[in-house]
Amino acid sequence: MSLLILLLGIALLVVLITWARLNAFLAFIIVAILIGLFNGMNITAITGSLQKGIGDLLGSIIIILGLGAMLGKLVADSGAAQKIATSLMQAFGKKYIMWALVLTAFVVGIPLFYNVGFVLMVPLIITLAKRYNISAVYIGIPMLAALSVTHGYLPPHPSPTALVTQYHADLGLTLLYGFIVAVPAIVIAGPLFATTLKKIKCQPLATFAGKDIPDEELPGLFTSMFTAFLPVILIATSTIVKLTVHTENNFTKIIMALGDPVIAMTVTLLYAIYSLGIQRGKKMQEVMMPLAEAIKDIAMILFIIGGAGGLKQILTDTGISNQIAAGLQGMNIHPLLAAWSIAAIIRVCLGSATVAGLTTAGIVAPLIATTGVNPSLMVLATGAGSLMFSHVNDGGFWLFKEYFNLSFKDTIRTWSLMESIVSIVGIIAIFILNYFIA
Template identity: 65%
Template sequence: MSFIIVLSGIVLLVLLITLLRLNAFLAFLIVSILMGLVKHMTVTAVVGSIQKGIGDILGSLVILIGLGAMLGKLIADSGAAVRISTALTNLFGKKYLQWAMVLTAFIVGIPLFYGVGFVLLVPLVITVTSRYNIPAVYIGLPTLAALSVTHGYLPPHPSPVALIQQFHAQIGMTLLYGLCIAIPAIILAGPVFSITLKKYTAKPLATFAAKEIPESELPGTFTSFMAAFLPVVLIALHAVLQITTPATSKFYPILHSIDDGAMAVIAMLISVLTAAYTLGVKRGKKMEAVMGTLSESVKDVVLILLIIGGAGALKQVLTDSGLNNAIVDQLQNMHVHPLLLAWSISAIIRVCIGSATIAGVTTAGIVAPLIATTGVNPNLMVLATGAGSLMFSHVNDPGFWMFKEYFNLTFKDTLKTWSIMETIVSVVGLVGVFVINSFL
């Protein structure tokens, strides 16, 4: 009975978002209230669970997501992403232009939110391919594969960070495992899959071509790369030092006194302050203008925060109503590996709803208790869920339509390119998770 209640709740969530076009946050609240009432919770108890769920999940995420938005905005507005793209294109040359753009997307995709990265990088792709007379899809799709992987797999992106919090995983180890999986996923869904893409010769609309930015107005190459990479370097360095530093070292207690959550906040704060100076103040911008950029960036994440908060509310109602325990019992009786189960549920929700973020955080609320009962690695659960959340993007995903319109493709060709690329990213991610799991 409990399993039917949860399944009905997920179906209702899908219908509210897809058919009624209801805001995802409102849909989460409605479903949370109904599921609590069905389990005979009082209205006061249900509202209390919702408030606790939203507070618990956002309490540790607001800082990270807010700082991530600020860093991404600084990199985008300063021209640092353009500088990175230009530097790599000049380094690789026309012959390896595809790899240059893929690497650009991977680097700038780590701090940039997906939507920002898309509208920033695609015009660059269109401009570069027009200059060299290369099919835009041949370069563009691998570029977006790299951007998609960073969005689904790697912190400090909102969905992976939210999953880390819900699964009680380690941000450093998740990042290291994620990088190991991200590289083959990008290669297979990007350059390897692109072998089939040269026949798509549709000309993208000239409207979407990037405006040329004068060389003198771009930040330096080293400064641009440092701004994009610094949070990853700091988080990964902390994780590596924790593993490699001997217990007899005087630095051992210091390193282990800083947990993953604290390190992530410190790393992001240092990165934002560094970028604000190197990409702003140092280049002659007034402090008021730099702070204005940071304030503007917050608008990009408000809806994301509300969606994650709504998922946290649903998760808390499932816990307080006792539905979570019943779900765990049902799922364990299915005799399916927890990693495959997390991927499958996330993939199904993704295909139904279209949002990778909603798919990931909703799945976490359902399967998180399995970690305690099965002993599965929580870092790999984050990655399995994230990989599932990227599965088969189609008509209910805004990214599908953005790709179609920017590259001027038919509906059928968009399915054969964009949707297949996202599917490859998702499946390779699942395989990578199981490969790493076999060594742990």
């Protein structure tokens, strides 16, 4: 009965947003309340779940999104994004710019949390699209495919890292196999899939596009790239130290602190204010104005993502994920397919890739000992399933939709299908890899 209520709730959410044209945040709140009521929750419990869900999700990302929006606006307005875009175009040409962005996103995505990578890379995509009259979706989807793959498959991201521990897998082998699986998943879900999206028109958030600035007034290439990718440098350095240095001292403590995503973004924004503003002769008040504008531009995005978090918490508190998992646990299927299927169904129902991965781990971990399946491949199979078909209950869906300013239909056609291809190609590649190493 709970699953039927969930399906009806998701259908109502789609109707309210697409047909009734209701604000997405309000639609989330209405649907979450109704799902809670029909599952026997009282109003006090429902509002408590909403507050917890919104607070948990926004609490984990609002600082990063806020600082990222400020940094993106500053990088755009200062001409740094234009300088990077121009240099990429000169180095790779318009024909190969997509591949350059995919490679950049993959490198960036390994050490960075998805949300950090998103807010760093999207302003560059928007600037390139505007300056060279390229579809933002056409060059954006491949970049986001690379970020999604690193988020779902590769440590040190939260879910894969936790899965390595829970499955007692080898971290090095998981990374090696993850890279092998990542290549076809990114290529097929990214550049190949994007060739079908050339006709999709969108007008991304103009706040991150910046204005055309004469070349002689642009900041230097080193300053532009170092400022834009300083969070990558800080977090990557911290990750390397964490994996290779096992003796804690004052130096490693400082490196670890600077590698925390919130600290890294704060330090980068302060440096950007200096390098792209004060150092170039701008007054502090002049630098601060676009930062305030950036927050205004993403305010509704934050509310919508918060609404998705509230709905996710209602679904968790009603026990729907456990019911789904319990129904699948007794099925006689290959352990890799079981891990992928359970993670995929929980992901579709609850929205969160991390929750889907960690929930699945508790269900399928015993299968490793009883079947002898490779634990590193189980990590990847679970990660692949956790990326399946992102839709209205996933904050990433709304982040993409609102930044790229797409219709609901086109978001499903682009973002949701891309995530599904990443997931499906991933499990196919995992089975092929299992054939050779089993």
